[in-house]
Amino acid sequence: MLLLALSAQSAAGQDAQPAFIGVVECARCHRSPTPLDQESGATDWAALTEFDTWYRHDKHSQAFKLLDSERGRQMGQILGIDVLHDAQCLSCHCNLLPHLPPLSELEQKQGVSCESCHGPGSDYEKPHRDPSWRRLPGSEKEKLGMVDVRDPRRRAKQCLSCHVGNAAEGKLLTHAMYAAGHPPLPGFEIETFAREMPPHWRPLADKPAFIRDDPRILEAIHEKPDEVHAARSVVMGGVMSLAESVRLLSEQAAAIEPGQWPDFAMFDCQMCHHELQSPSWRQRRLADDRPVPRPSQPRMRQWPTVLVELGIGHVHRGDDNARRQAREQLAELLAQFQQAFDGTAWGSPRAADHRLPAASGALLNWLEALAEQLDRAGYGRSDGRKLLAELCVLGDQPSLDYDAARELAWALEAIGSALPFGEAASADDWQRALAALDRALLLDLPATQQRSILDPRRQRAAYEAIGNYDPAEVRRRFGEAAKLLGAE
Ligand code: HEC
Numbered sequence: 001m002l003l004l005a006l007s008a009q010s011a012a013g014q015d016a017q018p019a020f021i022g023v024v025e026c027a028r029c030h031r032s033p034t035p036l037d038q039e040s041g042a043t044d045w046a047a048l049t050e051f052d053t054w055y056r057h058d059k060h061s062q063a064f065k066l067l068d069s070e071r072g073r074q075m076g077q078i079l080g081i082d083v084l085h086d087a088q089c090l091s092c093h094c095n096l097l098p099h100l101p102p103l104s105e106l107e108q109k110q111g112v113s114c115e116s117c118h119g120p121g122s123d124y125e126k127p128h129r130d131p132s133w134r135r136l137p138g139s140e141k142e143k144l145g146m147v148d149v150r151d152p153r154r155r156a157k158q159c160l161s162c163h164v165g166n167a168a169e170g171k172l173l174t175h176a177m178y179a180a181g182h183p184p185l186p187g188f189e190i191e192t193f194a195r196e197m198p199p200h201w202r203p204l205a206d207k208p209a210f211i212r213d214d215p216r217i218l219e220a221i222h223e224k225p226d227e228v229h230a231a232r233s234v235v236m237g238g239v240m241s242l243a244e245s246v247r248l249l250s251e252q253a254a255a256i257e258p259g260q261w262p263d264f265a266m267f268d269c270q271m272c273h274h275e276l277q278s279p280s281w282r283q284r285r286l287a288d289d290r291p292v293p294r295p296s297q298p299r300m301r302q303w304p305t306v307l308v309e310l311g312i313g314h315v316h317r318g319d320d321n322a323r324r325q326a327r328e329q330l331a332e333l334l335a336q337f338q339q340a341f342d343g344t345a346w347g348s349p350r351a352a353d354h355r356l357p358a359a360s361g362a363l364l365n366w367l368e369a370l371a372e373q374l375d376r377a378g379y380g381r382s383d384g385r386k387l388l389a390e391l392c393v394l395g396d397q398p399s400l401d402y403d404a405a406r407e408l409a410w411a412l413e414a415i416g417s418a419l420p421f422g423e424a425a426s427a428d429d430w431q432r433a434l435a436a437l438d439r440a441l442l443l444d445l446p447a448t449q450q451r452s453i454l455d456p457r458r459q460r461a462a463y464e465a466i467g468n469y470d471p472a473e474v475r476r477r478f479g480e481a482a483k484l485l486g487a488e
Pocket residue numbers: 021022023025026027028029030037041042043045046114115118120121122125128129130131132133134141
């Protein structure tokens with residue numbers, strides 16, 4: 001009877017959501033492997049030391065503690081909220097989702113932890129330890145709550161939910177939070193950010209040959225033999241950055257009172273906060289935009305769009321016509337999306353309410369189709385080199401802003417460092433080209449626990465890089481990198 005009742009209960013609870021179990025649970029096994037783990041072959045797959053990397057080096061494990069820093073407390077005072085308990089902050093600074101029961105306060109203090117990225121563990125905790133789990137397609141893992149972070153597209157979405165924002169998950173950085181002192185979110189390039197975390201996983205190349213050669217594993221983890229995985233990841237991450245930015249902006253717009261503007265933080269800060277000297281490149285670049293915006297007419301940020309161009313080039317390589325058409329389609333869709341916000345002076349918010357759903361829907365569908373094509377595309381070494389050459393061409397444009405140029409330079413570094421050089425450029429020349437871009441754009445991140453985002457020296461360097469940003473100089477640097485690669 002009891003068994004029957006239990007099984008009826010579990011059938012009824014079939015669409016019950018998986019729940020968080022907390023990092024302490026994960027740490028039981030993911031801290032130091034036992035001899036049994038080695039014998040069973042588990043460590044051929046996962047080192048089982050992931051906890052230590054995260055706890056000792058990864059900034060994510062400090063994300064909650066830093067709410068209680070001087071800056072965090074200052075923000076709380078200005079905003080009049082308790083930053084250690086308010087979901088507005090906890091949503092991105094610890095493990096919290098609006099539709100799941102929250103973890104205990106003690107667990108929340110662990111910051112952005114295993115399940116923030118890998119998904120709530122109650123249902124996969126048991127089955128995932130079995131070596132057969134490795135071969136499961138990502139869609140099966142997702143059914144038990146495990147986020148398929150090995151899929152570059154899914155992974156990007158997961159990271160972007162906090163590094164750009166996600167309205168459905170309650171992860172929203174507002175203009176008021178910026179004004180209260182939140183550091184501005186930098187652009188996000190997935191490979192660069194993953195490398196800087198630092199990674200607690202071993203790349204496929206470092207796993208034993210019987211794993212590297214297993215076609216079912218390769219399929220399950222979205223890799224192909226001999227592919228430059230970083231290239232796939234950069235391009236997919238680029239498409240996802242635009243998709244998630246558009247989704248955030250339109251969901252935000254849908255959630256507010258009719259006739260109100262979405263939060264200022266959703267837009268390009270420099271549309272309103274430009275320098276007072278005139279003429280400046282920030283004012284000049286607007287003249288290249290279509291339609292030409294009036295001062296203080298908000299524009300979407302530019303950085304999430306630049307790697308989509310790279311993706312278009314990759315899908316339509318060798319077919320200039322199709323490529324031009326796709327570029328025009330994207331420009332048109334972006335313009336329609338933008339126009340939903342335009343109008344007189346500030347524009348009419350009612351017009352935005354009215355036009356946004358169709359405009360954002362069309363853009364998101366188009367990006368989804370591009371992502372499908374990119375998913376099927378190949379990423380061999382010669383593709384990797386062509387992508388590098390195209391990045392240099394994209395960098396050699398007149399109207400890139402700082403974050404957009406930085407996005408391209410990060411992508412260049414991420415794909416370039418995954419390729420063996422030889423014929424095209426010597427490794428030294430390549431390093432010199434990257435160093436020149438780094439001097440102009442400050443490419444490194446204050447990631448890991450050894451460095452601080454709010455270190456005054458670091459902040460001065462960051463603001464100087466933005467303040468002194470000279471599009472013409474950065475163009476030259478990309479041009480020099482192009483020559484090294486023998487780009488046409
Ligand atoms: C009782 C031990 C145990 C616990 C508890 C545990 N794991 Fe694991 N985990 C393992 C083992 C063993 C493997 C390697 C399985 C294999 O051989 O493929 C693994 C593999 C993984 C993988 C790689 C999966 C894949 O598809 O490649 C992830 C991610 C992971 N664990 C995350 C977690 C998270 C997050 C938690 C906490 C919610 C957790 N684990 C709790 C033992 C455990």
